[in-house]
Structure formats: C-alpha cells, structure tokens
Amino acid sequence: MSERKVALVVGAGDATGGAIARRFAREGFVTCVTRRTLEPLAPLLEQIRAAGGEAHGFGSDARVEAQVVSLFEHIEREIGPIEVLVFNIGGNVNFPIAETTERVFRKVWEMSCLSGFLNAREAAKVMQARGRGTILFTGATASLRGGSGFSAFAAGKHGLRAVAQSMARELGAKNIHVAHVVIDGGIDTAFIQERNPERYATLKPQDGILNPEAIAENYWHLHCQHRSAWTHELDLRPWMERW
Amino acid sequence: MSERKVALVVGAGDATGGAIARRFAREGFVTCVTRRTLEPLAPLLEQIRAAGGEAHGFGSDARVEAQVVSLFEHIEREIGPIEVLVFNIGGNVNFPIAETTERVFRKVWEMSCLSGFLNAREAAKVMQARGRGTILFTGATASLRGGSGFSAFAAGKHGLRAVAQSMARELGAKNIHVAHVVIDGGIDTAFIQERNPERYATLKPQDGILNPEAIAENYWHLHCQHRSAWTHELDLRPWMERW
Amino acid sequence: MSERKVALVVGAGDATGGAIARRFAREGFVTCVTRRTLEPLAPLLEQIRAAGGEAHGFGSDARVEAQVVSLFEHIEREIGPIEVLVFNIGGNVNFPIAETTERVFRKVWEMSCLSGFLNAREAAKVMQARGRGTILFTGATASLRGGSGFSAFAAGKHGLRAVAQSMARELGAKNIHVAHVVIDGGIDTAFIQERNPERYATLKPQDGILNPEAIAENYWHLHCQHRSAWTHELDLRPWMERW
Amino acid sequence: MSERKVALVVGAGDATGGAIARRFAREGFVTCVTRRTLEPLAPLLEQIRAAGGEAHGFGSDARVEAQVVSLFEHIEREIGPIEVLVFNIGGNVNFPIAETTERVFRKVWEMSCLSGFLNAREAAKVMQARGRGTILFTGATASLRGGSGFSAFAAGKHGLRAVAQSMARELGAKNIHVAHVVIDGGIDTAFIQERNPERYATLKPQDGILNPEAIAENYWHLHCQHRSAWTHELDLRPWMERW
Numbered sequence: 001m002s003e004r005k006v007a008l009v010v011g012a013g014d015a016t017g018g019a020i021a022r023r024f025a026r027e028g029f030v031t032c033v034t035r036r037t038l039e040p041l042a043p044l045l046e047q048i049r050a051a052g053g054e055a056h057g058f059g060s061d062a063r064v065e066a067q068v069v070s071l072f073e074h075i076e077r078e079i080g081p082i083e084v085l086v087f088n089i090g091g092n093v094n095f096p097i098a099e100t101t102e103r104v105f106r107k108v109w110e111m112s113c114l115s116g117f118l119n120a121r122e123a124a125k126v127m128q129a130r131g132r133g134t135i136l137f138t139g140a141t142a143s144l145r146g147g148s149g150f151s152a153f154a155a156g157k158h159g160l161r162a163v164a165q166s167m168a169r170e171l172g173a174k175n176i177h178v179a180h181v182v183i184d185g186g187i188d189t190a191f192i193q194e195r196n197p198e199r200y201a202t203l204k205p206q207d208g209i210l211n212p213e214a215i216a217e218n219y220w221h222l223h224c225q226h227r228s229a230w231t232h233e234l235d236l237r238p239w240m241e242r243w
Numbered sequence: 244m245s246e247r248k249v250a251l252v253v254g255a256g257d258a259t260g261g262a263i264a265r266r267f268a269r270e271g272f273v274t275c276v277t278r279r280t281l282e283p284l285a286p287l288l289e290q291i292r293a294a295g296g297e298a299h300g301f302g303s304d305a306r307v308e309a310q311v312v313s314l315f316e317h318i319e320r321e322i323g324p325i326e327v328l329v330f331n332i333g334g335n336v337n338f339p340i341a342e343t344t345e346r347v348f349r350k351v352w353e354m355s356c357l358s359g360f361l362n363a364r365e366a367a368k369v370m371q372a373r374g375r376g377t378i379l380f381t382g383a384t385a386s387l388r389g390g391s392g393f394s395a396f397a398a399g400k401h402g403l404r405a406v407a408q409s410m411a412r413e414l415g416a417k418n419i420h421v422a423h424v425v426i427d428g429g430i431d432t433a434f435i436q437e438r439n440p441e442r443y444a445t446l447k448p449q450d451g452i453l454n455p456e457a458i459a460e461n462y463w464h465l466h467c468q469h470r471s472a473w474t475h476e477l478d479l480r481p482w483m484e485r486w
Numbered sequence: 487m488s489e490r491k492v493a494l495v496v497g498a499g500d501a502t503g504g505a506i507a508r509r510f511a512r513e514g515f516v517t518c519v520t521r522r523t524l525e526p527l528a529p530l531l532e533q534i535r536a537a538g539g540e541a542h543g544f545g546s547d548a549r550v551e552a553q554v555v556s557l558f559e560h561i562e563r564e565i566g567p568i569e570v571l572v573f574n575i576g577g578n579v580n581f582p583i584a585e586t587t588e589r590v591f592r593k594v595w596e597m598s599c600l601s602g603f604l605n606a607r608e609a610a611k612v613m614q615a616r617g618r619g620t621i622l623f624t625g626a627t628a629s630l631r632g633g634s635g636f637s638a639f640a641a642g643k644h645g646l647r648a649v650a651q652s653m654a655r656e657l658g659a660k661n662i663h664v665a666h667v668v669i670d671g672g673i674d675t676a677f678i679q680e681r682n683p684e685r686y687a688t689l690k691p692q693d694g695i696l697n698p699e700a701i702a703e704n705y706w707h708l709h710c711q712h713r714s715a716w717t718h719e720l721d722l723r724p725w726m727e728r729w
Numbered sequence: 730m731s732e733r734k735v736a737l738v739v740g741a742g743d744a745t746g747g748a749i750a751r752r753f754a755r756e757g758f759v760t761c762v763t764r765r766t767l768e769p770l771a772p773l774l775e776q777i778r779a780a781g782g783e784a785h786g787f788g789s790d791a792r793v794e795a796q797v798v799s800l801f802e803h804i805e806r807e808i809g810p811i812e813v814l815v816f817n818i819g820g821n822v823n824f825p826i827a828e829t830t831e832r833v834f835r836k837v838w839e840m841s842c843l844s845g846f847l848n849a850r851e852a853a854k855v856m857q858a859r860g861r862g863t864i865l866f867t868g869a870t871a872s873l874r875g876g877s878g879f880s881a882f883a884a885g886k887h888g889l890r891a892v893a894q895s896m897a898r899e900l901g902a903k904n905i906h907v908a909h910v911v912i913d914g915g916i917d918t919a920f921i922q923e924r925n926p927e928r929y930a931t932l933k934p935q936d937g938i939l940n941p942e943a944i945a946e947n948y949w950h951l952h953c954q955h956r957s958a959w960t961h962e963l964d965l966r967p968w969m970e971r972w
Contacts, residue, residue, distance in 0.1 A: 059617065097409070097414070098364065105357065106357065108253050109356075114348065120340075121341065124340050125341050127524055129468050129713070142405070145408065146404070146412065147408075148413040149409065151415060154405035155405045155406050155409075157397035157405070158404060159399070159401050160398070162397035162400070165389030165397070166393050166394040166398075167340050167389075169728075170392060172727070173726045207712060210714050210715050211715060217715075226703070227724070228693040228694070229697060229723070230725050231720045231721055234720035234721075236716065236717055238660060239658050239659065241658070298854070345971070364737070412971075415968050431957075448958040453958050454955055454958060457955035457958035460955070461950075464947075468946075468947070470968040471917075471937070471938060471968070472943035472967070473965065474944075474965055477963035478961055478963075479960055480961070481959070482902065482956040482959050485898075582899065583896050584853055584854050585849065586850060588794040595843075599884055603829075603880060604831060610826050632893070632894030632895035633894075635899060637896060641842055641892050644888050644891035645885070645887050645888040647875070648883035648887035649875065649880045649884050650875070651876075652884075653826050654875075655876060655971050
C-alpha cells in the first residue's frame with residue numbers, strides 16, 4: 001500500500017488554486033482545498049473526483065487562528081500527513097492613500113499576510129516533526145513594488161514575501177522547501193474576463209493572460225526539485241507582458 | 244512674523260526619534276513628539292525647550308485610528324501646520340516560526356506597519372491640501388530581508404516599506420516628499436548598551452554603533468533636498484558593519 | 487520526418503553545461519557544445535551518443551566575435567535551427583581591490599559578460615527571424631551581490647544579468663523566452679571536490695552541493711514553460727545553504 | 730597652515746561633474762577635474778578660480794590604465810592627497826539587441842565600468858595607506874534595471890554598481906566610505922535641452938529635471954556623513970518623475 005500524502009491548497013476560490021489542486025491530485029496526492037465557504041468548492045471537488053482523485057473541501061476562514069489550527073489537526077488526524085501547503089489568497093485593491101480606510105488596510109493584510117503566516121506556521125509544525133515538506137506562497141507584482149494606490153495590497157504582499165523568506169531561511173536546513181511565486185500579470189479568471197471582456201478577447205487567444213494550468217505546472221515543478229537545487233523565488237508572466 | 248511649521252515625530256521613545264526632533268527644533272520647527280505615554284517624553288521636551296525650541300508632547304497610541312486622527316486635528320488646529328512627519332516606531336522581535344504567536348505577529352505589524360500607514364495617511368491628507376510636505380519612515384535591515392526568526396518583524400517592516408513606496412509614487416507629483424531610511428545596524432540606545440555591555444564598550448568608542456544625531460542629520464538632509472532631486476530610499480550603517 | 491532542433495550549450499566545460507546538454511539530448515534535441523578547445527569535450531560527446539543522441543563539439547572562443555558569428559552560421563547551415571541557447575561560462579575570482587589587475591578585470595568580464603552578450607545576440611538574430619526560441623543564462627550569487635574581493639566577478643555577472651533582463655524585455659514580445667538562473671551555492675564539480683575534499687565529503691552525501699543533473703532539470707523546465715507563464719529569473723541553492 | 734585636501738572628479742564633462750567640483754571647491758577642497766581632452770574644462774576651471782578656489786584640469790583617458798595611474802601619481806605628488814574621488818562617466822546608448830555591435834558594447838563598458846574600476850582602485854590604494862577617504866560613483870536607472878534596448882548601458886552600469894558594492898564591503902572597515910548614487914531621471918544638461926527643447930521648456934521651470942547643483946549637494950552630504958551612519962546607496966529623481 002502506497003503512502004498517503006496530502007496537498008492542502010488554502011484559497012482555492014479562484015482559478016489558480018483549483019488548477020494547483022488538480023495538478024497535485026493528478027500525481028496521486030490526496031487534495032484538501034479550502035475557501036471561506038464550502039459551497040463554491042463543489043465543482044472543483046467534482047473535477048478531481050471525476051478524474052479519479054481524492055478531494056476534500058473545507059469552508060474555513062484562513063484569517064482565524066482557531067479555524068486554521070483545527071483544520072490542520074483535522075486533516076492530519078483524519079485524512080493524512082500534509083506534505084504540501086499552497087497558500088493562495090490574494091486581496092488586490094487599489095485606492096488613493098487618503099481614501100484607504102483602516103478597515104481595508106487591515107482586511108487586506110489579514111487576507112494576504114496574516115492568513116499566510118498562520119497556515120504556513122501550522123504546516124511548519126507538522127512538517128518539522130516529520131523532517132520534510134513543501135510550502136508554496138503565491139505572490140504578485142505588488143510583492144516587489146509598491147505602486148501608486150496599492151498601499152494596502154503591497155503592504156500585505158510584501159509582508160507575505162517576508163514571511164516566506166524568513167521561513168525559507170529557518171526551515172531549509174530542516175528539509176522543508178519554502179518557495180514564493182511572483183505572478184506578474186493578469187490570470188485567466190472569470191473576474192478578469194468579466195471586468196474587461198474586450199481586452200480579454202484580445203489577449204486570451206494569444207496567451208497574453210496567465211493560464212492557471214501553466215501556473216500550476218510551476219508549483220508542481222517546485223515541489224519536485226531535488227533538494228540540492230531548491231528555488232526560493234521565481235516570477236511568472238505572459239511572454240508579451242511589459243515589465 | 245515668520246511662518247510656523249510643525250515637525251511631528253511619532254515614536255520618539257528611543258534615541259533616534261528624540262535626536263530627529265531636536266534636529267528639526269534646531270532649525271526653527273515647532274516640534275511635536277509622541278509615544279504611548281506622555282511621561283517618558285519629559286526629558287526630550289526639556290532638552291528642546293532648554294535649547295530655545297518649542298516642543299509639545301503627546302501620549303497617543305499610534306496604532307489606534309481614532310487617536311491618530313484626533314492627534315492630527317489637534318496639532319493642525321492648535322499648534323500649526325504639519326510640514327514634516329517622521330514615523331519611527333519599531334517592534335524588533337525574533338522567534339522561531341513555530342513559536343511566533345498570532346498575538347506577536349499581529350502586535351508587531353500594528354506597531355511597525357499599521358501605525359505607519361495611519362499616521363502617514365493623516366499627514367498625506369493635510370499635506371495634499373497644502374500642496375507640500377515631507378514624510379519620512381524609519382526602516383531596518385528587516386525591511387529588505389526576511390532573516391531566520393524574523394517573520395513578524397520582517398513582515399511589518401516590509402509592509403511599511405511598501406506603504407512608503409506606494410505613497411511616494413502617488414504623492415511625489417503632489418509635491419510631497421516621501422522617503423524611507425533603512426537603518427542597517429545597531430543604534431546607540433540604552434537598550435543596546437544594557438543588553439550587551441561588552442560589545443557596546445568595544446564598538447561605541449570607534450563609531451561602530453549608529454549615532455542618533457548622525458541618523459537625524461540624514462533625516463534633515465532628506466527634508467532639505469531640492470525637489471528636482473529627491474531621494475526615496477537610503478541606507479545607513481556603521482563604517483565597520485559587515486553586510 | 488520530425489523537425490530537427492538544436493540546443494547549443496556555450497561553455498560545456500564544467501559539470502553544469504554537460505548535464506544540461508545531456509538533458510536536452512534526452513528529449514531529442516541535437517546538441518551542440520562548445521568550449522575553448524575541442525579535446526576535453528570528447529567524454530561528453532560520447533555520453534550523449536552512447537545514449538542515442540546526436541552531439542557536435544566545437545572548440546571555439548566565446549569571447550571572440552568572429553568565432554561566435556561563424557559558429558552560429560555553421561550550426562544553422564550544417565546542423566539545424568538553434569532552438570535553445572544556454573550560456574554557461576563563469577570566471578569566479580577573488581582578489582582584494584588593490585590587487586585586482588586591469589588584465590583580470592577585463593578577462594573576467596570578457597568571459598562572463600561580453601561572451602554572453604555575443605552569443606545571445608547571435609541567437610536573438612536567428613530566433614527573431616523564426617519568431618521563437620529560448621535563451622538561458624547561468625548566473626551566480628555574484629549576479630546580485632558585490633561581495634568583498636569580488637569586484638571583477640560581480641561586475642561581469644551583474645553585467646550578464648543586465649543583458650539577460652534587457653533582452654527579455656525586448657524579445658519576450660517576439661516569442662523568445664530569455665531567463666537567468668542564479669546559482670547560489672557550490673556545484674558538484676571536480677574543482678570543488680579537489681579544492682576542499684573534506685568539506686566535499688561532508689556535504690555531498692547529504693545533497694549540500696548543487697547536483698548538475700538537478701540544475702539541468704530546471705533549465706529543461708524553463709524551456710518547457712507555457713508562454714502565458716514564463717519565468718525570467720529563478721534561484722537555485724542547496725536546502726542546507728545559509729543565505 | 731590648514732591641510733590641503735584634493736577632490737578629484739573624473740568625468741567633469743557634463744553638468745553634474747562640474748557642479749560637484751564647484752561644491753567641493755566651495756568647502757576648501759583643491760579640485761582636480763578630468764575629461765578626455767583638456768580644452769572643454771576651461772570654463773569650469775575659471776568658475777572655480779573666480780570663486781576663490783584652486784582648480785586643476787587634466788585631459789586624461791579614464792579607460793587607459795597607464796593614464797589613470799600616472800594621473801593619481803601626479804596629483805598625489807604635485808598637488809595634494811586625494812581625499813575624495815567622484816567617478817562620473819556615463820555612456821548612455823540604446824540599440825535593439827541585434828543592432829548592438831561588439832564595439833559599442835565594449836566601449837560603453839570601458840567608459841562606464843572599467844574606467845570606474847581603474848580610478849576607484851587607484852584611489853583605494855592611496856586612501857588605504859592613509860586610512861581614510863571617500864569614493865562616490867554616479868549610477869543611473871540602468872544600474873538597477875535592464876530596460877529594452879539598454880543591454881550595453883545597463884551591463885556597464887550594473888557592473889559599476891557591483892564594483893561599488895564590492896569595494897564598500899572591503900573598504901568600509903578601512904575607514905573608506907564608498908557610495909553609489911542612482912540618478913533616476915533626466916539631468917539638466919545642454920544635451921537634454923537640445924534634444925527635446927519643448928519637453929525641456931515644460932519640465933525645467935517646474936523642477937522636473939534634475940538640477941546639477943542639487944545633485945552635488947547630495948555628494949557633499951555623503952562625504953560629510955558621520956562614520957557611524959554611512960550610506961552606501963541613494964536614489965535621486967525629480968519629484969514629478971514616474972517610476
């Protein structure tokens with residue numbers, strides 16, 4: 001009997017998280033996926049199961065410590081050891097500084113940074129005990145650059161990148177691979193498509209928008225890297241993107 | 244009668260904030276200094292007044308939006324227009340990731356990032372209305388690097404740097420100078436002296452520890468820069484520091 | 487009849503270049519490998535051929551424009567279209583600044599930067615005409631950091647990284663993927679093994695030295711990336727490396 | 730009798746080098762200025778002398794080791810100890826990669842990087858012997874970013890920055906201050922004015938172009954920094970610049 005291994009994708013609400021879950025499921029991982037509410041995960045769970053995979057969905061608020069702790073306990077006890085954590089929650093907003101409320105600033109940070117810390121810390125605990133694991137964070141252009149109007153989003157994403165770096169430096173030597181993926185461009189989601197259908201219709205057919213399956217391939221690659229040559233950070237952008 | 248101009252130093256609890264306040268007071272600025280409680284500000288206020296300056300102290304929690312808003316309102320109404328804001332609150336802690344509590348992670352972020360955002364936003368509001376001003380942030384090594392054990396501190400400081408960058412890009416063209424100072428080394432404070440007296444005794448006489456007056460000189464220089472040649476970021480470290 | 491595609495590895499003198507050549511040969515690429523003199527390439531050519539691949543060796547000085555131009559002409563005319571260029575020449579030296587001669591500074595730059603430019607430019611010419619291709623540069627820690635004593639090596643490697651970035655920004659939209667790999671650690675070569683056999687004996691068995699085959703896997707991955715999600719830069723280091 | 734101190738500005742051909750020379754002359758420095766030919770230095774020498782300063786001009790090719798060595802020997806022997814070196818030679822060009830000739834790539838590197846290395850190395854030698862000194866490098870946007878078409882210029886400027894960093898790390902602890910100034914915007918020169926007179930007429934009156942005197946003020950500030958708080962790198966750009 002082969003070993004059960006869990007890949008947990010926190011924030012599988014958009015196209016990217018779902019594609020990553022399917023990619024790991026395809027390789028035999030038991031896939032656990034979360035978003036704030038369970039219902040919208042149904043199609044993803046069905047896709048994975050239809051392809052012969054095992055999938056578990058959780059409605060769980062990644063910003064709330066107690067929920068995160070109990071999610072990890074539940075998975076470890078009932079489903080299997082978490083071999084891979086993918087943290088994939090965003091929170092992209094843009095406001096002039098004078099119109100950025102304390103509430104927005106705090107919420108965006110809780111979504112994009114605090115919840116990343118909480119989930120990665122719980123993963124680190126179980127992985128350290130086993131002496132192995134992979135923790136992957138989804139970053140954005142704002143992880144590296146504080147653009148005009150992005151004080152809240154860039155603060156959250158810069159913070160998440162700091163957590164990733166700090167964890168990589170502590171956990172690398174414990175055989176836990178921590179990596180950060182900077183996604184520098186629009187991802188092919190329903191949101192993008194609806195917000196600007198004309199631009200979408202121009203870009204999509206020529207691969208000018210990041211394909212979630214293509215993103216997922218890179219997460220899988222990071223997980224597979226030989227430990228003598230681990231990547232901590234890579235960027236992903238469409239070939240035609242200006243940067 | 245010459246124009247009254249206020250320099251507000253938020254976080255004048257340590258050596259750096261005090262030195263910056265004295266430096267601006269020396270140039271004729273009305274100096275407002277804050278820390279969480281008023282009492283410990285007494286010596287600083289005395290120093291500035293003894294040197295012929297005007298100084299006002301405030302016990303105010305920089306992490307609490309209502310207190311920040313009312314501080315700015317009070318100063319603008321009762322004391323004078325805020326020409327310069329210096330944000331100087333730190334929060335340096337180091338814990339292994341598994342021992343970093345949610346409480347610590349959140350507190351450090353509130354001190355080092357959220358409060359910087361809140362104060363700078365209020366400054367931006369009054370400065371935009373006048374079409375000029377200077378906002379200076381104090382950063383650290385952790386602003387640029389997530390070292391092992393520094394997930395909380397680096398997340399806060401990275402976030403603060405993102406806020407500074409984002410504001411600089413929005414506010415530069417409105418004639419508001421936003422800059423970020425990366426202090427990369429130990430500062431000459433009572434804390435440093437007490438924690439490691441032997442190291443202090445070795446380094447201090449040979450200028451191996453950052454002198455707060457020397458730091459303050461650079462804040463003053465940033466404020467004085469001609470607007471055709473503004474600096475957004477500079478680093479400061481002792482000549483003998485390894486980096 | 488399937489299409490012939492050439493992968494050209496410039497600087498196949500060390501372990502990395504050879505491993506990359508074998509990796510692409512395994513996928514059906516016609517492999518062309520170069521170093522300054524032809525003889526030392528013999529074992530590599532044999533390995534590739536023994537595995538059923540097609541391999542061509544060239545003794546060619548990558549720093550000499552005329553030789554580079556004629557190499558590209560020869561391969562394109564006689565062997566096949568160059569689909570992939572890997573530039574893999576180093577030149578790591580360390581001298582105090584006062585002992586760094588003009589001759590060393592210039593030689594290291596010619597090896598690590600000028601020759602990268604020349605080869606990549608010739609590749610860009612043929613690839614632009616075909617509207618596709620992949621150009622991969624090997625970087626090092628010194629690509630990002632000018633360490634003490636590394637003025638010559640870091641100047642060359644920083645320069646190479648600038649070439650890679652500039653080309654990526656120009657050629658991306660022409661469907662040519664340009665990427666830069668920052669190798670941040672010791673690679674498993676005869677040189678490393680001989681210079682410090684004890685350290686080697688400690689690190690090698692626990693994957694503390696970069697495995698060339700593992701490095702090569704990443705070059706292959708970069709080439710395979712879907713063009714909606716191209717990486718421009720990634721780092722590679724052993725799990726236990728301090729950074 | 731007060732001590733004679735020399736400030737040597739290599740590349741005083743443009744507005745910036747001249748302004749820096751005048752700034753240091755104003756503080757009592759004996760000023761030595763160079764460019765490839767002596768004649769165009771005449772107005773600058775006259776300005777400094779008319780203001781009561783001592784100025785010496787040299788026609789000297791900063792890319793030629795023998796000329797650099799003999800320049801330093803001459804100044805040290807005949808004029809005075811070199812306390813400050815400012816390296817200020819550029820070489821901004823833009824060509825598509827396929828049209829960037831080996832000759833251009835090499836020339837731009839010799840101007841912007843090799844000559845910086847040669848001059849700074851000679852300065853390091855005399856400064857190390859005295860246990861003090863300041864070496865300041867002029868960088869550009871291309872020091873940090875390889876833009877499309879800038880392979881030659883960015884390679885040179887990245888290389889120069891690597892030299893500056895490497896020297897700072899080696900020489901800091903020898904009491905020699907090495908700093909790098911990133912000038913991120915157009916400088917007010919005759920060249921800029923002539924190339925685009927309309928843009929110049931719009932930007933200049935509102936300080937949208939870097940004022941050389943304002944730049945020089947920052948070089949002076951760097952030289953004056955207390956050694957407990959040295960800056961290695963700062964950026965300078967007009968308030969209204971987009972970045």
